[in-house]
Amino acid sequence: MRGRTDVRRRLLVTIGAFGALTLVCCLVAPIVGSTSISLARVFSRTIPYADNVDAQVFFIARLPRVIAAVVVGSGLALSGVVFQALLRNPLASSDTLGVAAGATLGATIAITVHADFNLFGVSVVPVASFAGSIGALVIVYLLSLARRRGTSSTVLLLAGIAISALLSAVGRFVQYLAEFTDTARTMQWIMGSLDVGNYAPIVAALVPLTLAVAGFATLPRVLDLISMGTESAEARGVDVVRAERIALFSASMSTGAAVSLGGPVLFVGIIVPHIVRLLVGADHRLVLPASALFGASFLVVCDLIARTILAPVELPVGIITAVLGGPFFLWLLFRRVQ
């Protein structure tokens, strides 16, 4: 009984601390940028919106970016936690299971064939990349099922790597056939960008992300047990097959949502869960919410840097995530080893 209140207290402290960090990032980020805006003008009721440049910079250029960074950062971090626990492999992430390759293939095809439709105001490229990421994971999952009832982490991992290589090869083939300008477009998409321009793609990404969070909510205890090994988890009465299905489904939904919105932003899915584990320990009841919040703050800050450091031009956010995240992660790692 004492243990439970202890966990509840730690959960409150963790969510409080990480939540406060996220809140501060989200409040500061839309105010800072390459152009200076006045908050008084942004919220002024006397200037009509159509003429209010400050308000449009705030509501069209910056706020959607910050929200997109929250969605993408938390989505990638959450799926990273789940993939790492499920596969019992510290390097596992959505990239390992072919999700990024699938999303990239989807986007590449949509860009190359100049597909033209939009779904509830979302353009074809995000839709295609979402379909690609889910498609890749479905293939990997079916392959691992074919081996035995339930999934084995090794089979899943190897199937993921094989499918990833295969889909990348198909993607490169499509790029090879593509017009030059389309290849350049595809490269831009791969580098990732959070300048989504309006709220429709964010709302669309929130649908799969909400489904994913609902799935993740059932998982913390199960993931703790599975990360010790599936046999011992089964011995303790966990329905491993069912848990793995929920985990894979939720993780693919959150990755798909994130990648379709921001492109395959590098590194967030791998390093955020590790940094969080170094800070709060291995208990998934803490790791999952903390990763979601830390992933969100991390990407908001990275995007802020990406759009201001070389102003007026800006850098792809994936470069910042890797450049900042890599050394910070190494520092935490070595500090802990000492």
Added chain:
Amino acid sequence: MTRRAALAALVVVAAIGLAAQTESAARVISLIPATTEMLFAMGAGDKLVAAGSYDHYPPEVERLPKVGALLDPNIERILMLKPDLVVVYGTQTELKNRLDRANIPYYMYVHKGLPDISETIRSLGARVGMAQQASSLASSIESRVNKVRAEVARLPRPKTLLVFGRERDSLRNIDASGGVGFLHDMLEAAGGTDVMSDVRRQSVMMTTEMILARAPEVILELRYGPPEAGDAEDLRQWNTLAAVPAVKSKRIYQLRGQEYVVPGPRVAPAVEQMARTLHPEAFR
């Protein structure tokens, strides 16, 4: 005696070398759309034995064998055609090395500004023995562009954003011309002020914030392919940025055609069309 023979040999070698240099190329391969168009326009089309896979203008180019392009030149096929001049892009280092080893001369070309187009036409013309024709082609392009410059000289110059790429049905991944390069030069010649001219690069990745901050009065969007269904819908995406003067005054235009992205002889009509779009009142 041996000294005299050596001297004679040297003279012969030098003479052959000189002859090889002045002799104009007769079997030319051009891998770049711009230089292929230049060669055809100066009347050297019959000297071409192959072209690049992206070269589609003029229509006669389609009967030539295609031997790859910027990233995938087919070296084997190029060598098999025994060219005596290959027009390559500046970054094709590997191709240049191989041509060096095979002793095949090449002409190195890079996209630069508008003045470089006539410069390239003249020097390429000299290499293929058509200096005269090339020079008159270059002059006619220069005079057409200068005529446009003169016509717009006294007109107000709208602040213009020149977009040459954008993700369809969204305002994402917008590429615009920066302050250098032929697109920038064409816009300035056509009587517009480039809103990104302070960024000294050929292309700039634009964000919605940059567009709002720069407040262009005109947005010109270049498209290369044939018109597509849904173009009008796609153009309406700009309406999201309601505070941008170009959106308010509905001065957002699509210009279609390869001539806007191929810095070849067709820049003259492209500049004229751009000027008509920017200054409809002056070109009635």
